[in-house]
Amino acid sequence: MRSLFLLVCCLGLARFALADGLLVIANGKVPEAQISLEELMNIYRIRKVTWSNALAIVPVNREASSRERQQFSEMVFDRSTMELADYWNRLRFQGKIPPVVQNSDQSVVGFVRNIPGAIGYINDTSEHAGVKVLLRLE
């Protein structure tokens, strides 16, 4: 009974959070100040691997079950999380490295902050000091 209550609460919270947008953040050493959605798609499809100054792009993903990932998948690729996960898994067999997965916005922020060329997305309500925001997804 108690766990059912918790589930109901979480669902309610999730429904509330759906309304938030996503921030695309990048490491401070990334030369671009902002990127287009297409660029973002190319980056996450591992078709664009360097920034304009030849710095290697390190895309950071959230875990498959996260709301941010689901939101990101739908917003950017208009695909389901499962479809994109398939795509990334297939990339491994092509010798390409899929985006690094981080499990929380804080770790995404920490990762992006520390890894040069890293790019990630976080909930627009999350703290994101030390990184620059390249794009806002609504």
Place this chain on the structure above:
Amino acid sequence: MSIFSRLNDWVAKNISHKLLVAFFLVFFGTYLATALVVLTAVRSSVVGAEHDALEQMASFKLNSLNTHFDQLRTDLHAWSKLDVMNDLASGDVDQRVARALEDMKADYALKGDLYAFNAAGQLIASSDNRRRNTLLPAAWRPGKAITFVDKHASPLDGSPIAALSTPVYSSFAKDLQLGTLVVTYPWSAVRETLSEQAMLLRTGTPPVILESTLRGVGGESVIEALGRTKPGDVWLQLGPTRYLAHAVANGSGRLLADWEVVVFRSPTYLNHTLSVVAWELAALCAVITLPLIMVIRWLANRLTAPLRDLTGFVAGITGTGDLSQRLAPTSRDELGTLTTAFNHMAGRLDAAAQERERFVRELEFSAQELEKKVQARTRELTAANAEQARILAELQSAQSQLIQQEKLASLGQLVAGVAHELNNPIGFIYANFPHLEEYVRTLLDVLDGMRQLPMSDEARAELERRLEEADIDYLRGDLLKIIRSGQSGATRIKDIISSLRSFSRLDEAVEKNARLEDGLDDTLALLRHHLQKRIEVVKDYRLNTAILCHPGQLNQVFMNILYNAIQAIEGLGTVTVSTRREEGWAVVAIADSGCGIPAETLGRIFDPFFTTKKVGEGTGLGLSISYGIVQNHGGRIEVDSAPGKGTTFTIRLPIDGKPASQPGS
């Protein structure tokens, strides 16, 4: 008695015991030699096996360590490639690295811990929840690839560990080092892997002992001993103890390239194995020995049973001497042959014994016969000898007696002649003495008458003076005395001569009838001078008959006996001479009160030349001649003497001549 000498006795008594001991010694010696060979083989085999085992064990231990660390290296390499290590970049905000490390420690059952440091060297996560502000120790700082950190004290807690350290590169950019991943391996696990009696060395000059589980041995001595060993040596001398040892080193190219494992085996283990084998061998010997002894004993008894039978058989024969016994042969072997041969021999012996007995009997018979013959011959010879000796003695005696008798006969003839010649003059003298006395008396009467005649005084005075001068009174008395004594002397001379004549009796060769008393008187008369006043002669004549005899010879006998009697008397004494008649015998006994004859010489007084007198006084023939004379008369002479009291000679003569005539004697 010692056990050994008892055993010796026991063995010496019986062949089966000897066989038993011999078989047993052979078995025991063989067994001992076999056991020694087995022990030696076992020892070398055990040493070899043990050395192989040591080799395997050393290899195993080293391999085990290698495997551990290789595995760890592989694992660490894999772990460093995990996506989650990307979180080092984010400082492990999500604790994913920490959880991953904990999971890995649990899943891989790691003995040590995992530490993840970020690129700045700060400890981001660890499997033991260590605090985060720890910085990466210099010792753990990795090179470009996985680095092995040999035994060292943990920089975090000081415990001895080994460690592997690897840089963590990002999965998205190969050159981007996100941090360092370190896995520690507690040294106790190494020690555990080494287990007992092993040593872990780091090769080099000098080698370093990393770990040793060999108790009681100093590391330096091991290093020194290892330095002395030559290839192929299996023994390592450590102090007083020799260890079986084997070392296995990793070659270059391995993670633990300079590690070397030495495994030792103390000799007590080997000795224990050997002693177990030795005890088993001894037990086997004991187990085999008892039935074997019984079998040997049975065999020895079986082998020696015929011998015992034979021995008993021989002992029976020896004991009883019964050679007729036979022993049935029990087998066809040598003993059977021996039994048959023995039976044959017993038969031969039996026959020989019977033959011998027969011979012995015959020999005994012959010996008895011979003995009898010898005795008879000896008796004959003895008798002949005695006869010859007697004859010789008799001859000698007869010869001497003949000589003496001849001498005495000559003397007798001489004396008889002298007596005969003196007889006439002495007859004149004797016959004239009465006349002389008568004439003297007449003269004296005349003288007295003349003195009565008247005459002048002067004449008378003159006559008286002359008579006075002549001492007529004395003359008168003395004259008669002289005549008397002269007459007496003449009478004695006449008697002596008469005695001499009758003693010497010139009629020797002729037998005459004569009175023995006359002969005795004559002899005594001749001996008067010796008798003198000291010896009283008592005469007791009761025979007073003439007997037929040779008086002269008998007088000689009387002379000898009486002379001896006189000589036997010292000082005053008595000689008793008696004659009597006893049936047909005339017996003369002459007894003296002299010193007697000692018993030891009494038997020899009639032997020729036996004398107790001084040389020259006697010839030793007197009594011998007397004996012969009396024997010639057919009589016998006996002597009876008591020393100190006197001697009696008794002469028996046949009254009517010789009973058995002895012609020519």
